[in-house]
Amino acid sequence: MKIQDILLSEYGKASSVPSAVNRMMTDFAIGFRDGYDINLGVGYVNETTIPTQQILTACEAVLTNPVKYRASLNYGGSQGSSNLIESIKRYHIDNKIGGISQDVFNSNDIVIGANGATSLLDSITHLLPSGNVITADPMYYIYCNDLDRKGFNIIAIPEDNDGIQTDQLRDKLKELGRAKEEIQFFYVVTVNNPSCTVLSNNRKRELVEIVTQLSHELGRKIPLFFDNAYRDLIHDNTVESMESALCYDDLGIVYEIGSMSKILAPGLRIGYMIGPKGDFLNSVIQRTSDIGFSAPLINQEITSYLLDNGIETQIEKVNNGYQRKAKQVKKWIVELLGDNIQEYCGGSAGFYFYITLKDVCTDTTSDFFKFLTRTTGCEQNDGSKDDPYPKVIYIPGEHCVHPTGDMVEIGKYQFRISYGFEELPQIHTALKYMTFAITYSQKCL
Template identity: 30%
Template sequence: MNWQPNRQGEMTLQQQIVTWVIEHIERGDWVGGIKLPTQRQLAMQFGVNRSTVQQALEELKAAGILESKIGSGIYVAQNSWHSLITQSQPNWQSFIDTSLHKPNYHTIQLINEYEQRDDVIRLGTGELAPSLLPTAEIEASLKELSLQPKALGYSSPQGSDELREAICEYVTKRGIRAKPRNVCIVSGALQALQLIAVGLLEPGSIVFQEQTSYLNSVHPFQSVGMQMMAINRDEQLAQTLAQRKRKRQAVFYAVPTLNNPTGGVWTTHEKKQLYEACQQSRIPIIEDDVYHELLFEAATPPIKSMDDNGQVLYIGSVSKTLSPGLRIGWLIGPTTVIERLADIKMQTDYGSSAISQEIVLHWLQSGKYEKHIIDLRQKLQQRAEYVETILQEKFYDIAEWNKPKGGFYIWLKFHEPIVDKELFTKLLQREVLINPGYIYDPQDAQHIRLSYAYATEEELEKGLSILIEITKKKK
């Protein structure tokens, strides 16, 4: 303790004293809660005026490194390490606050966090249960693959030539005519939306969508300056689109088959109506068709099958059917658009996993995929019927719903507006996780996206019992 500041140094005496104190804390000599010598003692030791010591200590207290206790003296603050880190690091919070990409809603952040916990009953998860994934079959197919050295390298910009050829053949069953040059392999449907947002649209463009939309729960367009606009699909649709678009760029995001989150399915007439309305105003359509294979009955042709002039960008994926972990989807559109988005994709991730592409190619070509889909639909339908039985028994007097037509969800509507953050939090405290309607439509206080695809039957019964218990208390 014989240190003294250098009166000939470049730093002021006060700055040298501040640095000396910080060094003691950083080395661990002074831990949180230790009492410092008095100002008089420090002034004598340093050979400086007491006022110089006082100013140095006040600076350290203002930074949260030291703290005063009335009548007792000055101590190293318990959170001094955090304060030191804050002082030494860039102000990351200011970077975060001013960054381009919008943060998710707090509710969605909590959903993402709690979905990782095994002790939570997941009543809203948009994902297949582990028991529904063909894990053993995928593992077996890895042994059947004969990987070429090229498959262990980076993928080509648009993805594997063979996989794109196989996808073109596969979508012909949906009435879609495409060549490999019209296909870009993407890392799931969400990446397709992100590529469209940054690669095709200018800031301020309009993204038309239905009132209740998956896009409200993610921000691929909002974060790059797009304006989201809800539209009612009625007889005046063409006129409404033209009036609201005016001279701005616009696209229409549609999930005509098994809408997320409502589970709705458009008729062929409704699809044709949207296509013709958008055609009049030259508005491209983004058709998100990732759920169509999970319809319990035969699907009607997609909007893309009506497309003769490249107006529709069509998105497919195996994330909802085979494995979300493979991260393989596809985007079908005009060659100029696909080449543009493939270029951006290469700038961001150098292509989707080549090995995952080989697996999906094998499943499409071998017939394993379609066989798996048939089995999966049957299992999902059994789960849907099981949940409906519970709903009819316990929820008939407080809620209503439509019989699910496929996919993962029942769009459960309570008679009263009781679905709010308080309900979400109370269920979370009981280890039940829901997807409340307000994350898909901020004005919605009556709906829950109820998934029958993830939780076990025992978990579904227990979770729904807790849900009915808490909702009846809120009435």
């Protein structure tokens, strides 16, 4: 008898095929030539921002102080290390992050994810019923792809320079009518990925008001998750300092998700959620236990030590580095691509620029993309098959905008570049290749 393959769930089936971005990045990674090909696509942090020496010191300090850091190579508790939770509290209070004071922690608690902020975002999808999720467009494509595979329906509201447009959100809610009942949660990235748009405090307040009102209307609390992955990376001093929505949440619907990936090291895999004490937060803790008991305790303790010992200097160092790079890359973008740019954003926070080209498509079938990945099929552009010219990769806008949202058309002309991972000379070279790619695209028209 013929034997059937393993039966997969709907999520299993959807996950058995790598996402378009994963496919693209894998193709690029195969045969990537260090120091030759240029990767402006990855969200990797700059290696020089990782405090290797301090991590070594922290590791030794943790392992040699078993009184404070108990059994740090053993299993941890599922809410997270109490040392780390206290350090995160202190970090927020001492530095007045977002205006958070001790008051906030009287009604809110902190939980540490099993594997970075990503595992907490994943937990949300297992603990809330399936339904509609409201987010900004362009959207954080990695999480939105995850939501999509799990059967959530994403409603993406275009953003402007201040973030998600609240007037459009209000219109959308009106338009939804009874379908509003299907809204399960809001997900808003405070320094958006891909655009690096900083959500203004006014917009944030308005969002809390809108979701509070909606919760009253529906007779149940609708959670509003703010993803603060890049919150501590606002390196433009002219940008207003970001308030925490926890400070003006009267109903108890705001949850803020933070990450140590960008200010310390992604490899520590430390992310946390701050939100109202109660059933939802308890379910997140249980979920962490279900998927791995806790984040590695040693990493939590190392992070606690780093937060207690010089985190401010570390953050300043990281931001100085990205600020310097942002200023230079911005100059080059204007100088080299200026005439062909419709608009661009980024450069004030995080480490991405999100660029819209005039009349030049950027999707994976476009001439622009083919030129940069050396797949035009013409040796003059690509170099020889065995040893092609340097390849350049970026994230095409088509993957960042909602496939049936209002930005789908413009998305075809957009792309995200990262100035995080690669150094300035490589970024300059890549931008020069982009000018050639534009000329090539225009010739092909």
